[in-house]
Amino acid sequence: MTTPGIGQLDADLQRTVRRTSYMRQLFYVVVLLVALAGQVSGAVEALGIPLIWAIPAVGALELGGIVVLANADVRRRLGERATASRFLSAIIAAFAVAFNWMAHDNKLLAGFFAGMSALGYLVWLMHTENQRRDRLRAKGDLPPTTPAYEVVGHWVRHPWMTLRAKNLAKADPSLGLYGSLSAARAEKRKELRTSAISKVLHRKIRAAVDPTTADIAVAVYDLDEIAHRLADGADYDGLTALIAADLAPARLAPNGALPAPAKPEPEPLPVIDTQEQLALPEPPKNEPAPEPATEQSPASAQAPSFSPLGELRGEIEGILPPPRKPRTRQTTAEIAEEPTLSPTPLVREGSLRSQVYQILHEHIPAGDQRDVVALTTFVGDLLDLDDVERLTASNYVRTWKREADAGRRTAVNGRHLEDVMPAKR
Template identity: 40%
Template sequence: MTDHTRKGAAAISTTERQPTPAPIAKGGNPSEGRGRRRASWAPARWAYSFYGVAATGAVIGQTWVALEHLPWPPAVPLAVRVLAVLPFALCLELLAMALAAMADERMRLGERAYGFRTFSAVVAVVAVGIQVVGHWPVLYWSSVFGVLSGSAYALWLLHAAARRRDALRAMGKLADTAPAYGLWRRVRHPIWTARAADLAREGHTDADTGAWRPLGLYESLRAAELMMRDEKRRPAVAHAVEKVVRADQWDMRMAEIAVHTLDLDRLAAELAARVDYQAWADRLAPAITAPVLPPTPQDTDSPAAPNPASTEAAPEQPHQPPTPHDPDTHREAEPDPEPRPDPHDHNDHDEEQDDDQDDDEEFDADNDAALAPDLVPLLPAARAARDELLGEGSTVSRDALAHRLRRNGTAIRNNRVSELLNALRREEASLNAAHSKVPA
């Protein structure tokens, strides 16, 4: 609640001039200065005037009913009758307010004062009933005196309740009023608005000056949003921390002791405070950055564009006719014939081994080029796993190959196993094709 709102609330609820709220020192009670109000004009004085008029009219109505319905002897003059009835009429009309004032005093001390409040309400109902029934069937007088009696009592209750709230707020026993969030926001977001209202009434203490002040409308809404978001995220972090703490303990009993002793919420808060968001942003930046495409072969093979500056700077050469073609002097160089291998240098068996070795080397180079760089070191392990499966008579499938690799100590995901399996199948197909070229 802002200072302007505090002044308005003070003007409506009290008639006393109150000092300006003083700043609250660090470590003090923030509620000590909440109820202090700045001096301002109090419209409550109009309430006193109206209450006096309504109470006077109610006493007149009670006296009139007594004069008409009581059996007075003819010898008793009218003035004596009025003086005899007036004290009882005043007592009946003012007793309800007196009981309400006593109840208000006890409620300021923290009591509920149910007895005083019940007794006051019963007396007020009796007084209003006498006014209505005593002036019946004249509807005008019945309604006028009944409304005057009931409104005087209701106004007294409202005024006393407002002053009691101010007194309780000054003592720190009642929270300040929350900002006006609007009906539409309260209907659409009831929980969010309720949390914001609680935070606004709670307020905060300035770290620099040590003065307490309530939160404004948008400050409280933002604070409630952050708190609700943190309440949703922190249990998940605490649950993950619990799993890590349990995993670090080999003894289950020690793990239970550690989990129940440590404040997991506090650990979650400490982790959230130490997060380096700048480093995470740098780490995740490539995910939202457009990739740079490599140049295509057409771009690399195309001739470079001529430089306009060099073209303009070069002197113009005179046109020369082409020289005639002389077949004797300008004969195209024919390629030298390739040397034939000497059949006496190698035997047939060595040639077959060389061909097989060349095919294997060519396939390994192709497979290494086709595979991702991080899968090339895993290719020997995949070949060994494939040979083990074939030796056992099992089918070389993706799941079987992944299970055998993991059993042999190679950790890999299933989608990467598919790439290794395709490489092994291409290797087998290439080997079969290479052997089919060798004559039997």
């Protein structure tokens, strides 16, 4: 499929314009006849005017707005505003529409005739405005049409850049769609560059002279020329080396340490045939069997003497505190005097469990919210228990609290009754 040339497009456009002109004229004649029929029938029915006089009367009314509008268009092409003619044309058209609406009793028919009358006037108004804009554009008084920019890709994503490109396309129609966008981006970069150079130049000159002189210098010097000379003398190799130094792997690695390269995988050990081991000759009787010599695999024979466990042990010994000195005899004697975990004989009557249960039943009300630690402290203070006895009593307290939480506090059966009642010795 070949792309049509500019000449072929111009020829197609001319044929389309002529075809549209013929269709518009035919459409306006039909609309005018329908509106005129409505005006005539309304004048005959509502005003009682004879048909022979009603036709020229309403025809003048219907065509009056178009004639005045054409006169206003001629005056506007000559450079005038023609405000009075345009206003009078609008009043005549509005009167014709209102007369078609009010002159018929059937409002559906009245709306049809009134709509046709308004449609004919609006079509002619748009045609005259199009012709006026074409004349202004041909004379250079109206900017040319701009490219059709994309709604989402241009207007939604980059509205200000697209508006700048549209203005550039108005000033230079040869840019086209993508040329205007590229020119807009270049203009934006130029503005940013000029603003940065202006600030630096103003600060440098103001450091040597007064601010007014700095303003004059910024206004006089060609900032674009300064930008071009800076671009010509830019040291790209030095700037690239400066950035490459910051991106070096040794600088980016934590603590400046690079990761160790991956070690090659060890070769698999050779497989020893078990049948050969079973085929060894049996040692003679009454003689000690010689110990079979263990064959070292090639991998184990070539293994280095360095062991990673030794290095790990050295790191652990460096972290742990130094070993303690051996205990003396005095320290051993002191440890021997410390209490052991074996419970001491109780002087109180009954077992420790029965005493703990009895204290809890007598002093702890229902719904008590204290935990096992608080209850153990309470029982230990009442019974004057030592540390070992408190540890044992804590288990009894935990069992009692579990039963109490489950609603079995009063379940003192025969197994508990013997422990609760003091035993007579």
